[in-house]
Amino acid sequence: MALYQSPTSESDFERNFQQLKPLMNQTEAHYESARCLFCYDAPCVTACPTSIDIPLFIRQIHADHVAGAAKTIYESNPFGYACGKVCPTEVLCEGACVYNLQQVKPIEIGRLQSYATGAIIHQEQQLFILPPANGMKVAIIGAGPAGLSCACELRMRGFEVVVFEAKDKPSGLTIYGVAPYKITNEEVLDEMTYLEKQFGFQIRYNHRIETREQLAELEQAYEAIFIGIGLGETAPLQIPGEDLENYMGAVEFIEKLRMEHHAVMVPARVVVLGGGNTAMDAASECARMGAESVVLAYRRSPNEMGAYHFEYDLVKGAGVQSLFNAAPVAILGNNGRVTGVKFQKTALENEKLILIPDSDFVVEADWVIRATGQARRTSFLNLIPGLETDAKGRIVWNATTGQTGNPTYFAGGDAANGGKEVVNAAAEGRKAAQHIAQWLLSPS
């Protein structure tokens, strides 16, 4: 028996995708903030990619200065609310909290962060006063965490900013990719609306930049261009049967799920291929959508999975079964539709993964989801003269300044770092903005 029943309404969906980090109320925030020690050179700050001044904002929450706390957060991270909910805090700030060394529960930094920012978003409180326009314009490609964080920071420095976004919603994978039990669509969009009002950048939705001509226009009209285009579609596995119906990429499935919620019909038997965080998300999402059997299949052993252990725990908790040391060799089908996956067992030989001969077996499935990494947007990036990509398809950049081989172009987020978290994209977007400003205002 599946742990979850297929949701047939929005409220069913919300129940199955109950928030892992629900918002704190004032009482909980008061008590939790009281526990923070206000460490000197606090390790939580160092562990935060955006270096939010955590002891300060927690102290401000405790002193009932919620607006001050939100400002402290937003000064470092425009995705303050979203990050509080979606960051893997166990390996970031909360993992570094000194309480861990005392075997005491670390401070719930993420939830406190969302508490403070959430209150201010809700009240639509204006926290920042923008400086007068400096007369310069920057174009940003991609309205994800990297692009919008760059936009906010540039606006704080007097630049005019236009963001070009291929899709019809802001925030990139925050709304299209992150698991629904981490953050709701409404929460994501409320923060984006708040940022737009607060910082006054423009977003041109449904406006994909894809040709050399378009780029040339941008180069003409803007003093600098920031690329925050993230990664592409889920890459194919290059095995037989990948053209079958009901065989799909994880990122594509998740995007559909996030947009259509309970209207998505997940069938009884699903196989998810992969061992990273996206595979974990897809598997546990299918289980929460009421699939009777979800099998997570990974080529190697549990210890070699790229996913965080707490993400794997979540998957197990949702009733997903795991299959290790099994490599997919063909997607099987009938009448053009998926019927299962043929696997071959694997083993390690001299630290190399090998397929064990004659160890084939089949797992039947109605859906097969591959979560095997996103493709790079290299063909688009190749349109930019001077900008190079490395062997892994990442933009070659100066990680400190964000500048690429073409000095007009700066980059950040998944497109440059190869795929990390929302908070890394936010940090890189902001940093690039600071260097764009420096480069344009005081060229050396």
Next chain:
Amino acid sequence: MADLSVNFAGIQSPNPFWLASAPPTNSGYQIMKAFDAGWGGAVWKTLGIPVVNVSSRYGAVNYRNSRMVGFNNIELISDRPLSDNLREIEEVKKRFPHHAVIASLMVGPREEWHQIVRDVENAGADGIELNFGCPHGMCERGMGSAVGQEPKVLKTIVEWVKEVSTVPVITKLTPNITDITQPARAAVAGGTDALSLINTIQSLVGVDIDRFVPYPIVDGKSTNGGYCGPAVKPIALNMTKNCAQDPGVKVPISGIGGIENWRDAVEFILLGAGTVQVCTAVMHFGFGIIREMVAGLSGYMDDKGFATIEDFRGKALDHVLTWENLNMKYKVVAEINEEKCIGCQLCYTACEDGAHQAIKLTPGSRVPHIVEENCVGCNLCSLVCPVESCITMERRDDGSEHLTWSERTMAGNVPLTFDDPLAGGLHHSVPSPTEALSTPVPRHYGLSQN
């Protein structure tokens, strides 16, 4: 099993835990409930001409995770008719003959004192407590702390009471005075059988910063109240000690102020109290706290081998000296247990900014280290450290020397001029002022260097 019973100035009580005169002792109903729960005695809510109260009446100091670490009230004495109270005293005594029922009193003229003393004695009260402490409302009418602050008046009133009383008289003192031993001596001179202290401390507990009115707010206005609860315990302990050590006092003392568990009670007893009284803790948690108090006290006594309260009453008094008699050759320094340290660096910042720059950060490690020659042994670091017994104060002198300030004074060995070479801080390392501006600080510390 230790024997918790006490004979306090002639008043018998099954244990030293009494309820202080306050809302928990407002009625026979509450006191019976308390005795039934295990309290040994109760000082009835102060009786006199019934008052009329206002609302609201209370305010509190909440600190971090704790509510009501300090408590403030603007309530007056009993607002119930005397006859109702007398009838209930009688009922309680009938049902609980071995528990201590003390009537707290506050009236004006001599005849009123005589009358009310006789009334409560007739009702069966085991003792009388004179409320010379209330610092709000009653003092403006020439009673309460107005009396407690005038040793002469206080003595006279004690004498009036002693003219007619046949049961022991306890005089309850106000802490709103510079030297508590003065009213204490006056009470003894007037013939009091015992003292109780402290009553509440005059206070404004906080201000509503949106309405610009202190708490508690009565129709947009406020007035000063009386402060009590855990926050006042140190003041009460000190005053208890002052009275207990005073050769002009030498009567039993009932300790009051911020007591909420057995440890608090033991501390008061070690400083000379024969019984303890509790108000705020009961107002916060109810009568049920007595179970922990009785069990804790008797466990402590069993552990220490004390058979009765008298076995350890006042045991800490000999260890409280005046400052000039402390041994200046005693030397401790801080030591950090690296295994226990969690790297919060609170000790570093406390010593660096608030003490003697004797703790330094260790490159490549989160565990700070002590620069022993700079450590003056103040023990601030060990107080701020969030890990139990992680920073300890280790003795560095060999115990062979003993020298006090008074001995040094007598020997003419103390600094006398502004730049005297005998200055205690002369050889302490102090960084030069401008080093402050070049010391790197982390992000959350300050703006200038970020």
